[in-house]
Amino acid sequence: MAKYKYNRYKIIIDPESFSIQGLRVGDVVRRQYKDSQHLIYSLMVVLEIGTDLINGKESHYFVGALLEGDAPKSGELLDFVRITSLLDKSRGGALYMTASDSDSPYMDVIDGLGFEHSLLLITERRRAVNFIFPINSKVSNPEMLLVSYKVRASKETTASLTIGYSDEIDGADSVNITTDWQYKLTTIIADHPAQYQRELKIIPDNAEWCEIENLNVVRLSDIFPYTTLFRSRIGKITGIIDPVFGKLEGYGAYFQNLYATKNVNIAGTLTAGDENGFASTFYVGKIHKNVILNSIECDFSNSTISTLPSPVGIGKVRQIPNDTTLIIQSSTWREQRIDKIYTFSIWIKAEKGNITLYQNEHRIGSMVIDSEGWNRYRLAFKIASSDAPQMTIAFVGANPNTIVTAPQLESGENISQYQPTDTYLNETEDYGAWFSKGGIGGTIQNPLLRLNNDGSISSTDGSFVVNRDGTGHFSDGRFAWTKDSIELKDVTLKWVDFDDETKENLEDAAGVLSVQIYSSNGNSFINNIISTTLTAKVYRGSKEITDTILSNLFNWIRLSENSDTDTIWNKQHEGVGNTITISEEDIYRKATFNCEVLIN
DSSP states (O other), X not given: OOBOOOEEEEEEOOGGGTOOOOXXXXXXXXXXXXXXXXXXXXXXXXXXXXXXXXXXXXXXXXXEEEEEEOOOOTTSOOOOEEEXXXXXXXXXXXXXXXXXXXXXXXXXXXXXXXXXXXXXXXXXXXXXXXXXXEEOSOOOTTOEEEXXXXXXXXXXXXXXXXXXXXXXXXXXXXXXXXXXXXXXXXXXXXXXXXTSOEEEEEEESSOSXXXXXXXXXXXXXXXXXXXXXXXXXXXXXXXXXXXXXXEOOSEEEEXXXXXXXXXXXXXSOEEEOOTTSOSOOEEEEESOOOOSTTTTTOOOXXXXXXXSOOTTSSSOOEEEOSSXXXXXXXXXXXXXXXXXXEEEEEEEEXXXXXXXXXXXTEEEEEEEEOOSSOEEEEEEEEOOOOSSXXXXXXXXXXXXXXXXXXXXXXXXXXXXXXXXXXXXXXXXXXXXXXXXXXXESSOXXXXXXXXXXXXXXXXXXXXXXXXXXXXXXXXXXXXXXXXXXXXXXXXXXXXXGSOHHHHHHHHHHHTOEEEEEEETXXXXXXXXXXXXXXXXXXXXXXXXXXXXXXXXXXXXXXXXXXXXXXXXXXXXXXXXXXXXXXXXXXXXXXXXXXXXXXXX
Protein backbone atom coordinates (compact mmCIF):
# COMPACT_ATOMS: atom_id res chain seq x y z
CA MET A 1 0.00 0.00 0.00
CA ALA A 2 1.63 3.19 -1.23
CA LYS A 3 1.07 5.97 1.20
CA TYR A 4 3.57 8.70 0.43
CA LYS A 5 5.25 9.85 3.65
CA TYR A 6 6.03 13.49 3.11
CA ASN A 7 8.44 15.44 5.31
CA ARG A 8 7.33 18.49 7.28
CA TYR A 9 9.31 21.69 7.50
CA LYS A 10 8.79 24.73 9.67
CA ILE A 11 9.52 27.96 7.81
CA ILE A 12 10.04 30.90 10.21
CA ILE A 13 9.97 34.55 9.23
CA ASP A 14 12.82 36.63 10.62
CA PRO A 15 11.34 38.73 13.47
CA GLU A 16 13.50 41.64 12.33
CA SER A 17 11.90 41.64 8.88
CA PHE A 18 8.54 42.93 10.21
CA SER A 19 6.85 40.68 7.60
CA ILE A 20 3.37 39.29 8.23
CA GLN A 21 2.42 35.69 7.49
CA GLY A 22 -0.22 35.79 4.75
CA LEU A 23 -0.60 32.05 4.25
CA ARG A 24 -3.43 29.79 5.42
CA VAL A 25 -3.75 26.05 5.87
CA GLY A 26 -4.46 24.28 2.58
CA ASP A 27 -2.42 26.76 0.55
CA VAL A 28 -0.04 25.31 -2.05
CA VAL A 29 3.23 27.27 -2.00
CA ARG A 30 6.34 27.23 -4.12
CA ARG A 31 9.82 28.70 -4.12
CA GLN A 32 12.23 28.75 -7.02
CA TYR A 33 15.51 30.49 -7.65
CA LYS A 34 18.88 29.79 -9.19
CA ASP A 35 22.10 30.07 -7.23
CA SER A 36 25.52 30.07 -8.83
CA GLN A 37 25.28 26.39 -9.77
CA HIS A 38 21.83 24.94 -9.21
CA LEU A 39 18.15 25.61 -9.60
CA ILE A 40 16.50 25.44 -6.15
CA TYR A 41 12.83 24.46 -6.21
CA SER A 42 10.31 23.32 -3.56
CA LEU A 43 6.55 22.66 -3.72
CA MET A 44 4.72 22.43 -0.38
CA VAL A 45 1.22 22.39 1.15
CA VAL A 46 0.67 24.50 4.27
CA LEU A 47 -0.43 22.28 7.17
CA GLU A 48 -0.22 24.75 10.04
CA ILE A 49 0.37 28.44 10.68
CA GLY A 50 1.28 30.24 13.90
CA THR A 51 3.48 32.71 15.74
CA ASP A 52 6.54 32.12 17.94
CA LEU A 53 8.31 34.49 20.32
CA ILE A 54 12.00 34.85 19.51
CA ASN A 55 13.96 37.13 21.81
CA GLY A 56 10.70 38.70 22.87
CA LYS A 57 9.64 39.42 19.30
CA GLU A 58 6.87 37.79 17.29
CA SER A 59 7.99 35.55 14.46
CA HIS A 60 5.38 34.15 12.11
CA TYR A 61 5.79 30.66 10.68
CA PHE A 62 4.11 27.96 8.66
CA VAL A 63 4.57 24.20 8.65
CA GLY A 64 4.61 22.74 5.16
CA ALA A 65 4.45 19.26 3.68
CA LEU A 66 7.14 18.89 1.02
CA LEU A 67 5.52 17.24 -2.01
CA GLU A 68 8.14 17.86 -4.66
CA GLY A 69 11.58 19.41 -5.05
CA ASP A 70 14.38 20.38 -2.68
CA ALA A 71 14.17 20.23 1.11
CA PRO A 72 14.47 23.69 2.68
CA LYS A 73 17.85 24.32 4.35
CA SER A 74 19.29 27.01 6.55
CA GLY A 75 21.15 29.58 4.54
CA GLU A 76 18.88 29.21 1.49
CA LEU A 77 16.28 31.66 0.29
CA LEU A 78 12.99 30.64 1.88
CA ASP A 79 10.70 33.05 0.08
CA PHE A 80 7.58 31.02 -0.72
CA VAL A 81 4.65 32.25 -2.81
CA ARG A 82 1.12 30.86 -2.90
CA ILE A 83 0.09 29.40 -6.26
CA THR A 84 -3.29 27.95 -5.26
CA SER A 85 -5.29 26.44 -2.38
CA LEU A 86 -6.76 22.99 -1.79
CA LEU A 87 -9.44 24.36 0.57
CA ASP A 88 -10.51 27.83 -0.53
CA LYS A 89 -11.44 28.63 -4.16
CA SER A 90 -11.08 32.34 -3.50
CA ARG A 91 -7.36 31.73 -2.92
CA GLY A 92 -6.90 29.77 -6.11
CA GLY A 93 -5.36 32.56 -8.20
CA ALA A 94 -1.78 33.80 -8.34
CA LEU A 95 0.65 35.84 -10.41
CA TYR A 96 3.67 33.77 -11.45
CA MET A 97 6.77 35.36 -12.95
CA THR A 98 9.90 33.43 -13.93
CA ALA A 99 13.17 33.80 -15.81
CA SER A 100 14.44 30.28 -15.05
CA ASP A 101 11.62 27.94 -16.12
CA SER A 102 11.66 26.24 -19.48
CA ASP A 103 10.58 28.64 -22.26
CA SER A 104 10.98 31.63 -19.91
CA PRO A 105 10.87 34.57 -19.45
CA TYR A 106 7.17 35.07 -18.93
CA MET A 107 4.56 36.25 -16.46
CA ASP A 108 1.42 34.20 -15.94
CA VAL A 109 -1.91 34.72 -14.21
CA ILE A 110 -3.02 31.30 -12.97
CA ASP A 111 -6.23 30.22 -11.26
CA GLY A 112 -8.13 27.09 -10.28
CA LEU A 113 -5.20 24.68 -9.98
CA GLY A 114 -6.57 23.10 -6.83
CA PHE A 115 -10.14 22.64 -8.04
CA GLU A 116 -10.73 22.52 -11.80
CA HIS A 117 -9.26 19.00 -12.14
CA SER A 118 -10.48 17.61 -8.81
CA LEU A 119 -11.26 13.89 -8.81
CA LEU A 120 -13.60 14.40 -5.84
CA LEU A 121 -14.79 17.74 -4.46
CA ILE A 122 -17.24 18.23 -1.58
CA THR A 123 -17.44 21.80 -0.32
CA GLU A 124 -20.42 21.52 2.04
CA ARG A 125 -20.26 20.04 5.54
CA ARG A 126 -21.15 16.33 5.87
CA ARG A 127 -21.93 14.40 9.08
CA ALA A 128 -22.03 10.60 9.27
CA VAL A 129 -20.74 7.59 11.18
CA ASN A 130 -18.39 6.83 8.27
CA PHE A 131 -17.89 8.07 4.73
CA ILE A 132 -17.61 6.30 1.35
CA PHE A 133 -17.18 8.46 -1.78
CA PRO A 134 -16.76 7.18 -5.38
CA ILE A 135 -13.89 8.62 -7.42
CA ASN A 136 -15.28 8.72 -10.93
CA SER A 137 -12.13 9.71 -12.83
CA LYS A 138 -9.58 7.03 -13.61
CA VAL A 139 -6.19 6.99 -11.89
CA SER A 140 -3.24 4.67 -12.33
CA ASN A 141 0.26 3.99 -11.09
CA PRO A 142 2.40 6.05 -10.46
CA GLU A 143 0.01 9.02 -10.04
CA MET A 144 0.13 10.74 -6.66
CA LEU A 145 -3.24 11.74 -5.16
CA LEU A 146 -3.64 14.51 -2.59
CA VAL A 147 -6.53 14.07 -0.14
CA SER A 148 -7.20 17.42 1.54
CA TYR A 149 -10.01 18.10 4.04
CA LYS A 150 -11.05 19.44 7.44
CA VAL A 151 -12.47 17.03 10.02
CA ARG A 152 -13.79 16.72 13.59
CA ALA A 153 -15.66 14.04 15.59
CA SER A 154 -17.90 13.62 18.61
CA LYS A 155 -14.82 12.50 20.58
CA GLU A 156 -11.13 12.04 20.09
CA THR A 157 -10.65 9.01 17.88
CA THR A 158 -8.66 7.47 15.08
CA ALA A 159 -9.99 6.96 11.57
CA SER A 160 -8.72 4.79 8.73
CA LEU A 161 -8.52 6.47 5.31
CA THR A 162 -8.18 4.27 2.21
CA ILE A 163 -8.32 4.66 -1.58
CA GLY A 164 -8.89 1.54 -3.66
CA TYR A 165 -11.47 -0.82 -5.13
CA SER A 166 -12.97 -4.13 -3.95
CA ASP A 167 -10.31 -5.73 -1.76
CA GLU A 168 -7.43 -3.92 -3.48
CA ILE A 169 -6.02 -0.85 -1.73
CA ASP A 170 -3.88 1.77 -3.45
CA GLY A 171 -2.96 3.40 -0.16
CA ALA A 172 -4.10 3.83 3.44
CA ASP A 173 -3.54 6.27 6.28
CA SER A 174 -4.39 6.46 9.97
CA VAL A 175 -5.82 9.88 10.91
CA ASN A 176 -6.10 11.28 14.44
CA ILE A 177 -9.35 13.26 14.88
CA THR A 178 -10.27 15.58 17.76
CA THR A 179 -13.44 17.42 18.69
CA ASP A 180 -12.07 20.63 17.11
CA TRP A 181 -11.78 21.28 13.40
CA GLN A 182 -8.37 20.26 12.07
CA TYR A 183 -6.82 20.31 8.62
CA LYS A 184 -5.59 16.97 7.25
CA LEU A 185 -3.54 16.05 4.19
CA THR A 186 -2.91 12.49 3.01
CA THR A 187 -0.80 11.66 -0.05
CA ILE A 188 -1.25 8.31 -1.80
CA ILE A 189 0.44 6.88 -4.89
CA ALA A 190 -1.89 4.69 -6.97
CA ASP A 191 -0.68 1.08 -7.14
CA HIS A 192 -3.09 -0.43 -9.62
CA PRO A 193 -4.18 -0.03 -13.30
CA ALA A 194 -6.58 2.69 -14.43
CA GLN A 195 -9.50 0.49 -15.52
CA TYR A 196 -10.81 0.07 -11.97
CA GLN A 197 -13.01 2.70 -10.32
CA ARG A 198 -11.73 3.82 -6.95
CA GLU A 199 -13.47 4.73 -3.70
CA LEU A 200 -12.36 6.97 -0.86
CA LYS A 201 -13.31 5.61 2.58
CA ILE A 202 -12.96 7.44 5.90
CA ILE A 203 -13.99 5.14 8.76
CA PRO A 204 -13.76 6.59 12.33
CA ASP A 205 -13.31 4.21 15.28
CA ASN A 206 -16.08 4.27 17.93
CA ALA A 207 -17.35 7.83 17.35
CA GLU A 208 -21.03 8.71 17.48
CA TRP A 209 -20.57 11.01 14.54
CA CYS A 210 -17.87 12.55 12.38
CA GLU A 211 -17.98 15.72 10.27
CA ILE A 212 -15.90 16.65 7.24
CA GLU A 213 -15.90 19.69 4.94
CA ASN A 214 -13.94 21.03 1.97
CA LEU A 215 -12.96 17.50 0.92
CA ASN A 216 -10.77 17.63 -2.18
CA VAL A 217 -8.97 14.81 -4.02
CA VAL A 218 -6.64 15.98 -6.77
CA ARG A 219 -3.61 14.68 -8.66
CA LEU A 220 -0.25 16.25 -7.83
CA SER A 221 0.39 16.51 -11.57
CA ASP A 222 -2.67 18.78 -11.87
CA ILE A 223 -1.30 21.16 -9.23
CA PHE A 224 1.95 21.83 -11.03
CA PRO A 225 2.93 22.39 -13.79
CA TYR A 226 -0.13 24.43 -14.74
CA THR A 227 0.00 24.49 -18.54
CA THR A 228 -3.79 24.24 -18.89
CA LEU A 229 -4.92 26.56 -16.10
CA PHE A 230 -3.25 29.89 -16.74
CA ARG A 231 -5.58 32.70 -17.71
CA SER A 232 -3.05 35.00 -19.35
CA ARG A 233 0.64 35.19 -20.22
CA ILE A 234 2.94 38.03 -21.17
CA GLY A 235 6.41 37.24 -22.48
CA LYS A 236 7.47 34.08 -24.25
CA ILE A 237 4.26 32.27 -25.16
CA THR A 238 6.05 29.19 -26.56
CA GLY A 239 4.40 26.03 -25.27
CA ILE A 240 0.88 27.37 -24.74
CA ILE A 241 -1.65 25.02 -26.32
CA ASP A 242 -4.79 26.87 -27.35
CA PRO A 243 -7.91 25.07 -28.67
CA VAL A 244 -8.10 27.44 -31.66
CA PHE A 245 -4.49 28.26 -32.52
CA GLY A 246 -2.85 25.04 -31.34
CA LYS A 247 0.67 25.29 -29.90
CA LEU A 248 1.83 28.90 -29.77
CA GLU A 249 5.36 30.10 -30.47
CA GLY A 250 7.48 33.19 -29.87
CA TYR A 251 6.88 36.28 -27.75
CA GLY A 252 3.60 38.07 -27.18
CA ALA A 253 0.58 38.23 -24.90
CA TYR A 254 -2.14 35.64 -24.37
CA PHE A 255 -5.41 36.47 -22.57
CA GLN A 256 -8.59 34.51 -21.96
CA ASN A 257 -10.46 37.75 -21.21
CA LEU A 258 -9.45 41.15 -22.55
CA TYR A 259 -11.11 44.50 -21.89
CA ALA A 260 -9.88 47.78 -23.35
CA THR A 261 -11.14 51.36 -23.42
CA LYS A 262 -10.10 54.52 -25.19
CA ASN A 263 -7.90 53.73 -28.20
CA VAL A 264 -7.31 50.17 -29.41
CA ASN A 265 -4.99 49.83 -32.41
CA ILE A 266 -4.29 46.52 -34.15
CA ALA A 267 -1.83 45.79 -36.93
CA GLY A 268 -2.06 42.36 -38.50
CA THR A 269 -4.92 39.97 -37.86
CA LEU A 270 -8.01 40.08 -35.63
CA THR A 271 -10.04 36.89 -35.31
CA ALA A 272 -12.82 35.58 -33.10
CA GLY A 273 -14.27 32.15 -32.34
CA ASP A 274 -17.31 30.86 -30.52
CA GLU A 275 -17.52 30.33 -26.75
CA ASN A 276 -15.68 27.01 -27.03
CA GLY A 277 -12.86 28.53 -29.00
CA PHE A 278 -13.90 26.81 -32.22
CA ALA A 279 -15.19 28.05 -35.57
CA SER A 280 -14.14 31.45 -36.81
CA THR A 281 -17.08 33.87 -36.66
CA PHE A 282 -15.31 36.96 -37.89
CA TYR A 283 -11.91 37.71 -39.36
CA VAL A 284 -10.15 40.98 -40.02
CA GLY A 285 -6.74 40.63 -41.60
CA LYS A 286 -4.94 39.25 -44.62
CA ILE A 287 -7.48 37.88 -47.08
CA HIS A 288 -5.19 35.30 -48.70
CA LYS A 289 -3.91 33.39 -45.65
CA ASN A 290 -4.60 29.71 -46.28
CA VAL A 291 -3.14 28.77 -49.67
CA ILE A 292 -4.68 25.27 -49.85
CA LEU A 293 -7.31 25.04 -52.55
CA ASN A 294 -10.62 23.74 -51.14
CA SER A 295 -9.37 23.01 -47.64
CA ILE A 296 -12.91 22.37 -46.39
CA GLU A 297 -13.04 19.27 -48.61
CA CYS A 298 -9.87 17.92 -46.84
CA ASP A 299 -9.53 15.53 -49.77
CA PHE A 300 -6.72 13.16 -48.72
CA SER A 301 -6.16 10.27 -51.11
CA ASN A 302 -8.03 7.04 -50.30
CA SER A 303 -9.72 8.68 -47.31
CA THR A 304 -13.33 8.19 -46.19
CA ILE A 305 -15.72 10.81 -44.80
CA SER A 306 -16.31 10.56 -41.05
CA THR A 307 -19.54 11.47 -39.27
CA LEU A 308 -17.66 13.15 -36.41
CA PRO A 309 -18.29 16.90 -36.12
CA SER A 310 -15.37 19.14 -37.04
CA PRO A 311 -13.78 20.97 -34.07
CA VAL A 312 -13.60 24.14 -36.20
CA GLY A 313 -17.28 23.94 -37.15
CA ILE A 314 -16.81 23.88 -40.92
CA GLY A 315 -15.56 21.42 -43.51
CA LYS A 316 -15.43 17.66 -43.90
CA VAL A 317 -13.85 15.29 -41.40
CA ARG A 318 -12.00 12.35 -42.94
CA GLN A 319 -10.49 9.07 -41.78
CA ILE A 320 -7.16 8.56 -43.52
CA PRO A 321 -5.17 5.39 -44.27
CA ASN A 322 -1.61 4.78 -43.02
CA ASP A 323 -0.16 6.53 -46.07
CA THR A 324 -2.05 9.30 -47.82
CA THR A 325 -1.50 12.47 -49.87
CA LEU A 326 -3.16 15.89 -49.97
CA ILE A 327 -2.85 18.15 -53.03
CA ILE A 328 -1.80 21.61 -51.81
CA GLN A 329 -1.04 23.79 -54.83
CA SER A 330 0.14 23.83 -58.45
CA SER A 331 3.73 23.16 -59.51
CA THR A 332 3.97 26.77 -60.76
CA TRP A 333 3.03 28.09 -57.33
CA ARG A 334 5.58 25.77 -55.69
CA GLU A 335 8.48 26.69 -57.98
CA GLN A 336 7.87 30.42 -57.41
CA ARG A 337 8.39 29.96 -53.66
CA ILE A 338 11.45 27.75 -53.38
CA ASP A 339 13.21 28.15 -49.97
CA LYS A 340 10.34 30.23 -48.57
CA ILE A 341 9.20 29.15 -45.08
CA TYR A 342 5.60 27.96 -44.80
CA THR A 343 3.79 26.26 -41.92
CA PHE A 344 1.39 23.36 -42.42
CA SER A 345 -1.24 22.84 -39.69
CA ILE A 346 -4.10 20.39 -39.34
CA TRP A 347 -6.54 19.11 -36.70
CA ILE A 348 -5.93 15.45 -35.82
CA LYS A 349 -7.72 12.95 -33.58
CA ALA A 350 -5.70 9.75 -33.28
CA GLU A 351 -3.91 7.31 -31.03
CA LYS A 352 -0.55 8.41 -29.66
CA GLY A 353 2.32 8.03 -32.09
CA ASN A 354 4.26 9.74 -34.87
CA ILE A 355 3.29 10.73 -38.41
CA THR A 356 6.06 11.49 -40.91
CA LEU A 357 5.34 14.29 -43.42
CA TYR A 358 6.71 14.78 -46.92
CA GLN A 359 6.46 17.73 -49.32
CA ASN A 360 6.44 15.85 -52.59
CA GLU A 361 9.50 13.54 -52.28
CA HIS A 362 11.20 15.65 -49.57
CA ARG A 363 10.87 14.61 -45.90
CA ILE A 364 10.00 17.74 -43.90
CA GLY A 365 9.57 16.33 -40.37
CA SER A 366 7.20 14.50 -38.04
CA MET A 367 4.11 15.30 -36.01
CA VAL A 368 4.08 13.75 -32.52
CA ILE A 369 0.53 12.78 -31.55
CA ASP A 370 0.62 13.09 -27.75
CA SER A 371 -3.10 13.20 -27.02
CA GLU A 372 -6.01 11.07 -28.24
CA GLY A 373 -8.48 13.97 -28.39
CA TRP A 374 -8.80 16.67 -31.04
CA ASN A 375 -5.63 18.77 -31.25
CA ARG A 376 -4.17 21.08 -33.86
CA TYR A 377 -0.65 20.12 -34.99
CA ARG A 378 1.84 22.20 -36.96
CA LEU A 379 5.07 21.81 -38.91
CA ALA A 380 7.17 24.61 -40.44
CA PHE A 381 9.39 23.86 -43.45
CA LYS A 382 11.11 25.39 -46.47
CA ILE A 383 9.41 24.73 -49.79
CA ALA A 384 11.61 22.53 -51.99
CA SER A 385 11.69 22.14 -55.75
CA SER A 386 10.28 19.04 -57.42
CA ASP A 387 9.45 17.65 -60.86
CA ALA A 388 6.04 16.49 -59.62
CA PRO A 389 3.07 18.05 -61.48
CA GLN A 390 1.53 19.33 -58.20
CA MET A 391 2.68 20.34 -54.74
CA THR A 392 1.54 17.75 -52.20
CA ILE A 393 1.84 16.96 -48.50
CA ALA A 394 2.06 13.23 -47.75
CA PHE A 395 1.37 11.49 -44.41
CA VAL A 396 3.35 8.30 -43.85
CA GLY A 397 2.88 5.91 -40.94
CA ALA A 398 -0.37 7.27 -39.51
CA ASN A 399 -2.05 5.05 -36.92
CA PRO A 400 -5.25 3.25 -37.93
CA ASN A 401 -8.46 5.22 -37.38
CA THR A 402 -6.66 8.58 -37.64
CA ILE A 403 -9.19 11.38 -38.17
CA VAL A 404 -8.22 14.73 -39.75
CA THR A 405 -9.87 18.00 -40.75
CA ALA A 406 -9.16 21.68 -41.48
CA PRO A 407 -5.72 21.62 -43.17
CA GLN A 408 -3.96 24.97 -43.59
CA LEU A 409 -0.71 26.14 -45.22
CA GLU A 410 0.38 29.70 -44.54
CA SER A 411 3.46 31.84 -44.90
CA GLY A 412 5.89 32.11 -41.98
CA GLU A 413 6.69 30.00 -38.93
CA ASN A 414 3.57 30.77 -36.90
CA ILE A 415 -0.01 29.63 -37.42
CA SER A 416 -3.17 31.68 -37.25
CA GLN A 417 -6.77 30.68 -36.73
CA TYR A 418 -8.00 28.28 -39.39
CA GLN A 419 -9.19 30.08 -42.54
CA PRO A 420 -11.49 27.79 -44.57
CA THR A 421 -11.15 27.87 -48.38
CA ASP A 422 -13.32 26.48 -51.16
CA THR A 423 -12.64 25.95 -54.87
CA TYR A 424 -11.65 29.61 -55.35
CA LEU A 425 -8.51 31.25 -53.94
CA ASN A 426 -8.12 35.01 -53.93
CA GLU A 427 -4.44 35.47 -54.81
CA THR A 428 -3.92 38.83 -53.11
CA GLU A 429 -1.84 40.42 -50.39
CA ASP A 430 -4.70 42.75 -49.43
CA TYR A 431 -6.32 42.98 -46.00
CA GLY A 432 -10.06 42.88 -45.45
CA ALA A 433 -12.89 41.67 -43.22
CA TRP A 434 -15.13 38.59 -43.23
CA PHE A 435 -18.13 37.72 -41.04
CA SER A 436 -19.96 34.40 -40.90
CA LYS A 437 -22.65 35.03 -38.27
CA GLY A 438 -24.69 37.91 -36.90
CA GLY A 439 -25.89 40.70 -39.14
CA ILE A 440 -25.78 44.32 -40.25
CA GLY A 441 -28.09 47.16 -39.18
CA GLY A 442 -31.23 46.90 -37.08
CA THR A 443 -30.42 45.48 -33.64
CA ILE A 444 -27.84 42.89 -32.60
CA GLN A 445 -30.51 40.24 -31.99
CA ASN A 446 -32.71 41.27 -34.93
CA PRO A 447 -30.40 42.68 -37.62
CA LEU A 448 -31.62 44.21 -40.87
CA LEU A 449 -29.37 41.86 -42.87
CA ARG A 450 -28.82 38.45 -41.29
CA LEU A 451 -25.64 36.39 -41.74
CA ASN A 452 -27.02 32.85 -41.48
CA ASN A 453 -25.30 29.64 -40.37
CA ASP A 454 -25.67 28.09 -43.84
CA GLY A 455 -23.65 30.95 -45.38
CA SER A 456 -26.65 32.82 -46.83
CA ILE A 457 -27.60 36.47 -46.29
CA SER A 458 -31.22 37.46 -45.76
CA SER A 459 -33.33 40.42 -44.70
CA THR A 460 -34.87 40.44 -41.26
CA ASP A 461 -38.26 39.23 -42.61
CA GLY A 462 -36.82 36.82 -45.21
CA SER A 463 -38.14 38.82 -48.19
CA PHE A 464 -34.60 39.13 -49.55
CA VAL A 465 -32.18 36.15 -49.68
CA VAL A 466 -28.76 35.62 -51.26
CA ASN A 467 -27.59 32.00 -51.00
CA ARG A 468 -23.99 30.86 -50.62
CA ASP A 469 -23.88 29.70 -54.28
CA GLY A 470 -24.92 33.18 -55.54
CA THR A 471 -28.56 32.40 -56.26
CA GLY A 472 -31.31 34.30 -54.48
CA HIS A 473 -34.79 35.78 -54.52
CA PHE A 474 -37.02 38.69 -53.56
CA SER A 475 -40.62 38.64 -52.27
CA ASP A 476 -40.71 35.02 -51.16
CA GLY A 477 -39.46 33.72 -54.50
CA ARG A 478 -41.62 35.81 -56.86
CA PHE A 479 -38.44 37.36 -58.24
CA ALA A 480 -35.61 34.80 -58.28
CA TRP A 481 -32.26 34.64 -60.01
CA THR A 482 -29.32 32.42 -60.82
CA LYS A 483 -26.05 33.19 -62.55
CA ASP A 484 -27.68 32.85 -65.98
CA SER A 485 -31.37 33.65 -65.59
CA ILE A 486 -34.11 35.67 -63.87
CA GLU A 487 -37.44 34.04 -63.02
CA LEU A 488 -40.72 35.90 -62.26
CA LYS A 489 -43.66 34.19 -60.54
CA ASP A 490 -47.07 35.79 -59.83
CA VAL A 491 -45.75 39.28 -60.69
CA THR A 492 -48.16 42.03 -61.91
CA LEU A 493 -46.74 44.96 -63.94
CA LYS A 494 -49.24 47.77 -64.73
CA TRP A 495 -48.97 49.66 -68.07
CA VAL A 496 -49.71 53.00 -66.42
CA ASP A 497 -46.66 52.58 -64.20
CA PHE A 498 -44.27 52.77 -67.18
CA ASP A 499 -42.99 56.08 -68.54
CA ASP A 500 -43.44 57.03 -72.23
CA GLU A 501 -39.96 55.94 -73.26
CA THR A 502 -40.42 52.53 -71.64
CA LYS A 503 -43.81 52.11 -73.24
CA GLU A 504 -42.35 52.89 -76.68
CA ASN A 505 -39.50 50.45 -76.11
CA LEU A 506 -41.90 47.73 -75.01
CA GLU A 507 -44.25 48.38 -77.92
CA ASP A 508 -41.37 48.29 -80.39
CA ALA A 509 -40.11 45.06 -78.90
CA ALA A 510 -43.58 43.50 -78.98
CA GLY A 511 -44.67 44.94 -82.39
CA VAL A 512 -47.92 46.43 -80.94
CA LEU A 513 -50.33 48.00 -83.52
CA SER A 514 -52.21 51.20 -82.62
CA VAL A 515 -54.42 53.82 -84.37
CA GLN A 516 -54.39 57.50 -83.43
CA ILE A 517 -56.81 60.16 -84.82
CA TYR A 518 -55.80 63.83 -85.24
CA SER A 519 -58.13 66.84 -85.83
CA SER A 520 -56.94 69.76 -87.97
CA ASN A 521 -59.21 72.33 -86.25
CA GLY A 522 -59.53 71.13 -82.67
CA ASN A 523 -62.27 69.18 -80.97
CA SER A 524 -64.79 71.88 -79.85
CA PHE A 525 -67.07 74.05 -82.06
CA ILE A 526 -69.78 76.71 -81.28
CA ASN A 527 -72.70 78.30 -83.10
CA ASN A 528 -73.00 75.25 -85.33
CA ILE A 529 -69.98 76.38 -87.33
CA ILE A 530 -68.14 73.08 -87.75
CA SER A 531 -65.27 72.46 -90.14
CA THR A 532 -62.28 70.14 -89.52
CA THR A 533 -60.35 67.32 -91.11
CA LEU A 534 -59.78 64.07 -89.21
CA THR A 535 -56.73 61.99 -90.04
CA ALA A 536 -56.14 58.43 -88.82
CA LYS A 537 -52.52 57.28 -88.48
CA VAL A 538 -51.46 53.67 -87.89
CA TYR A 539 -48.35 52.72 -85.84
CA ARG A 540 -46.46 49.49 -85.23
CA GLY A 541 -44.76 50.23 -81.91
CA SER A 542 -43.44 53.78 -82.38
CA LYS A 543 -43.06 53.46 -86.17
CA GLU A 544 -45.83 54.87 -88.47
CA ILE A 545 -46.99 52.41 -91.17
CA THR A 546 -50.06 54.36 -92.53
CA ASP A 547 -48.69 54.55 -96.06
CA THR A 548 -48.44 50.75 -96.27
CA ILE A 549 -52.21 50.26 -95.81
CA LEU A 550 -54.70 50.40 -98.71
CA SER A 551 -57.29 53.25 -98.57
CA ASN A 552 -60.27 50.88 -98.80
CA LEU A 553 -59.29 49.34 -95.45
CA PHE A 554 -60.15 52.53 -93.50
CA ASN A 555 -63.77 52.59 -92.27
CA TRP A 556 -65.08 55.48 -90.17
CA ILE A 557 -67.79 55.20 -87.49
CA ARG A 558 -69.78 57.97 -85.80
CA LEU A 559 -71.23 57.69 -82.28
CA SER A 560 -73.79 60.53 -81.91
CA GLU A 561 -76.42 61.93 -79.53
CA ASN A 562 -78.91 62.02 -82.46
CA SER A 563 -82.15 60.71 -81.00
CA ASP A 564 -83.01 58.88 -84.21
CA THR A 565 -79.89 56.80 -84.32
CA ASP A 566 -76.84 56.58 -82.06
CA THR A 567 -74.52 54.81 -84.45
CA ILE A 568 -74.29 55.82 -88.10
CA TRP A 569 -72.04 54.37 -90.73
CA ASN A 570 -70.78 57.24 -92.78
CA LYS A 571 -71.53 55.69 -96.12
CA GLN A 572 -69.85 58.54 -97.91
CA HIS A 573 -66.64 57.85 -95.91
CA GLU A 574 -66.34 54.10 -96.22
CA GLY A 575 -63.12 53.00 -97.89
CA VAL A 576 -61.99 56.53 -98.67
CA GLY A 577 -58.73 56.35 -96.86
CA ASN A 578 -57.34 57.66 -93.63
CA THR A 579 -58.74 61.24 -93.98
CA ILE A 580 -62.31 62.61 -93.75
CA THR A 581 -63.80 66.13 -93.62
CA ILE A 582 -66.40 66.92 -90.96
CA SER A 583 -69.09 69.68 -91.27
CA GLU A 584 -72.23 70.76 -89.38
CA GLU A 585 -74.25 68.14 -91.28
CA ASP A 586 -72.30 65.36 -89.56
CA ILE A 587 -73.04 66.47 -86.01
CA TYR A 588 -76.39 66.91 -84.25
CA ARG A 589 -75.28 67.92 -80.76
CA LYS A 590 -72.19 65.86 -79.96
CA ALA A 591 -70.43 63.09 -81.81
CA THR A 592 -67.41 60.83 -81.49
CA PHE A 593 -65.62 59.56 -84.60
CA ASN A 594 -63.66 56.33 -84.65
CA CYS A 595 -61.77 54.64 -87.43
CA GLU A 596 -61.52 50.91 -87.94
CA VAL A 597 -58.50 49.74 -89.92
CA LEU A 598 -58.56 46.28 -91.40
CA ILE A 599 -55.02 44.82 -91.41
CA ASN A 600 -54.15 41.33 -92.55
